[in-house]
Amino acid sequence: MLFINVFLLFLVATDALMFPKACITPGNNDFPVPCCPLYNGTPCGSGDNRGSCLSLSLSRSEEPIDVSLDDRYLFPAFYFSTICQCKDNFDGFNCGGCAHNRYGDNCEFIRDLVREEIRQKSETEQQLFLAQLDLCKYETDPDYYILRAGDRFRTSTFQFIEASYYDVWCYSHYYATKPFINNTRESGFINFAHGSTGFLTWHRKSLLYLENQMQKCLKDPTFALAYYDWQSDEDCAICNNDLMGDNDDQGYLHPHSVFSDWRMTCASFRYDATYCLMSDCICERPKITRRPGAIPNFGMPTRADVEYCLNLPDVDTEPYTSGSRSSARNCIEGFINQNNLPAVATHNLFHVFCGGTMSQVPISCNDPIFVLHHTFVDKIFEVYLVSWGLTKSSYPDNNIYGHGAYDCITPFTQCTRNREMFVPSSTFGFHYSIYGNF
Numbered sequence: 001m002l003f004i005n006v007f008l009l010f011l012v013a014t015d016a017l018m019f020p021k022a023c024i025t026p027g028n029n030d031f032p033v034p035c036c037p038l039y040n041g042t043p044c045g046s047g048d049n050r051g052s053c054l055s056l057s058l059s060r061s062e063e064p065i066d067v068s069l070d071d072r073y074l075f076p077a078f079y080f081s082t083i084c085q086c087k088d089n090f091d092g093f094n095c096g097g098c099a100h101n102r103y104g105d106n107c108e109f110i111r112d113l114v115r116e117e118i119r120q121k122s123e124t125e126q127q128l129f130l131a132q133l134d135l136c137k138y139e140t141d142p143d144y145y146i147l148r149a150g151d152r153f154r155t156s157t158f159q160f161i162e163a164s165y166y167d168v169w170c171y172s173h174y175y176a177t178k179p180f181i182n183n184t185r186e187s188g189f190i191n192f193a194h195g196s197t198g199f200l201t202w203h204r205k206s207l208l209y210l211e212n213q214m215q216k217c218l219k220d221p222t223f224a225l226a227y228y229d230w231q232s233d234e235d236c237a238i239c240n241n242d243l244m245g246d247n248d249d250q251g252y253l254h255p256h257s258v259f260s261d262w263r264m265t266c267a268s269f270r271y272d273a274t275y276c277l278m279s280d281c282i283c284e285r286p287k288i289t290r291r292p293g294a295i296p297n298f299g300m301p302t303r304a305d306v307e308y309c310l311n312l313p314d315v316d317t318e319p320y321t322s323g324s325r326s327s328a329r330n331c332i333e334g335f336i337n338q339n340n341l342p343a344v345a346t347h348n349l350f351h352v353f354c355g356g357t358m359s360q361v362p363i364s365c366n367d368p369i370f371v372l373h374h375t376f377v378d379k380i381f382e383v384y385l386v387s388w389g390l391t392k393s394s395y396p397d398n399n400i401y402g403h404g405a406y407d408c409i410t411p412f413t414q415c416t417r418n419r420e421m422f423v424p425s426s427t428f429g430f431h432y433s434i435y436g437n438f
Contacts, residue, residue: 016084016093017172017209018411019145019160023080023093026145029155032056035080035413037094044084044095051086051095070180071152072192073401076413083413093143093413100208101429103221110429113224115375117435118238121226126243129226130258133368136217137166137262146171146265149275152178158275165217167265169210170365174266174276175411176202177362180401190321190400192410194361197316197396198403199333200381201421203374205409208428210371227375229435230350231303236292236369239354244369251289251356262288264357264366288367289356301334301349303438308338309346310384320398332380347377379432382425395419 023035036053039045043053056077071078086095089107098107118126145160146168163171176192193202207225215223228238238244245257253260263285268277278285293299309331317327322335323342330336334348344352350373351358357367364370384390395405395418408415425431 016091016413017144017168018076018175018413019079019147020093020413021143021145024145024160026160029158031079031155032077032081033079034082035076035093036082036084039092039094039096044086045090049087050090051084053082054085055082056080072175072178072410075408075410080413085414100212101221111222112426113222113430114433115224115379115430116226116433117229118226118243118372120433120435123242130243132214132218132223133166133371134258136214137164137368139165139217141165141168141213141217144168147175147275148277150277152273152275163265165213166210169206169213170265170363171276172206172209172411173365174269174362178269178275179272190403192402194333195322196320196400196403197329197398198400198407198409198418200315200329201418202409204378204381204421205412205416207371207375207378209412211430224430225375226372227379227432228369228372229376229379229438230300230373231306231438232436233300235300236354238369238372239290239292244372245290247290247292247356251291251294252287253290259288259368262366262368264288264363266363267366269360269362290358290367290369291355292353294355295352298344298349298352300353301346304338305331305346305349306380306438309380310387313388315384315388315390315394316396316398320396320400320403328384332377332384347373382432383438385422386424390422392419392422395422 020035020037022037023033036043039050040048042048044051046052076083084093084095086092089099089102091097091099101111101113103109103111118129121129140162141164146163148159148161150157173193177194178191180191190196193199211223211225215221230236240246241254241256245253245259247253263282264287265285266276266278267286271277309328312326312328312331314326314328316329317324322330324330325336325340327336332346334344334346335342337343337345351364354367354369358364358370398404402410403418405419406417408417
């Protein structure tokens with residue numbers, strides 16, 4: 001087997017997630033372990049020229065402080081001594097699949113799927129979409145585990161457990177948003193998915209992964225995510241039992257909602273030194289909650305909020321954090337308002353407006369409305385990207401750890417650099433519908 005010593009800094013975008021079952025032996029936590037599974041009889045499909053087995057040397061552009069205190073700083077090298085690097089349009093932990101929305105014997109063709117506003121769908125199409133989300137919430141992902149740990153700094157406490165397609169995806173959000181550890185101190189000020197330029201790229205990558213995994217779950221390569229355009233709504237227009245579910249006074253979804261029995265993965269997220277504390281029995285895990293409009297003085301984000309963000313010429317500005325002013329990213333993320341002042345706005349405001357599970361950042365993805373909200377946020381990013389003619393070289397010279405142009409998006413085992421997401425959606429085989437005038 002040929003092992004090639006390279007820096008992950010130079011890898012191209014692929015789509016394998018955190019803990020492939022083919023590389024993890026539950027009970028054996030002597031990391032790092034090799035992770036170059038066979039495809040068609042050879043490691044990483046090398047015999048079919050699909051990929052190569054790479055020895056991991058470095059997974060980020062800069063050496064962080066106190067590496068030993070946070071496994072994510074050197075992800076995936078903390079867990080894997082080798083991984084598959086797929087060529088061209090191939091994809092997956094063993095390079096046995098195709099990249100986003102590609103198909104053909106050599107993945108040479110690309111689809112053009114349409115992500116529609118959910119209210120553009122017919123009633124039958126709406127009910128099918130809800131049922132598809134629900135199915136993938138319960139269907140076990142055959143390829144990946146999630147990690148539970150009583151002490152995230154002691155591998156002896158690691159447990160790798162099975163989860164559904166949806167919950168494996170949701171876990172990636174949870175894992176990326178745990179507080180950083182720097183100089184022995186925990187900090188929730190910024191994380192791999194929020195608070196800097198990578199907010200746009202992390203969520204775009206995450207949605208692509210979910211769409212791809214749901215296509216596998218449903219055995220339907222034409223499945224596309226939907227979005228919810230909340231710009232003109234004074235209340236959550238899809239928070240009813242025909243769509244995303246109504247709720248009672250305590251916030252629990254109505255029994256007539258498709259999602260009333262959805263239970264949370266990693267609900268006990270407040271313990272910074274752990275990973276994904278929860279009951280072994282799904283039936284004992286807490287249900288998702290939602291309370292739209294329950295918090296006084298926090299209404300829905302508006303079209304004016306979005307327009308202000310779209311008219312800002314700089315995609316991001318120093319210091320590339322929530323303190324950035326005149327920053328389109330910070331405006332879309334929702335740390336500044338139309339007056340360029342610190343505020344809860346746009347993306348952040350919708351999370352707060354929904355309340356309940358959606359207002360708890362690490363586990364907000366447990367509520368399926370998260371998907372429709374973030375797909376719309378990605379549409380806003382797409383409109384901005386196209387209107388201002390952004391390219392990979394437009395990604396700012398950001399030195400925020402995990403958010404740099406050449407930093408890998410955590411927790412995808414094969415490196416997708418942040419700058420690789422600064423391309424039109426057609427590159428990934430989809431486009432957004434027009435809803436109203438947007």
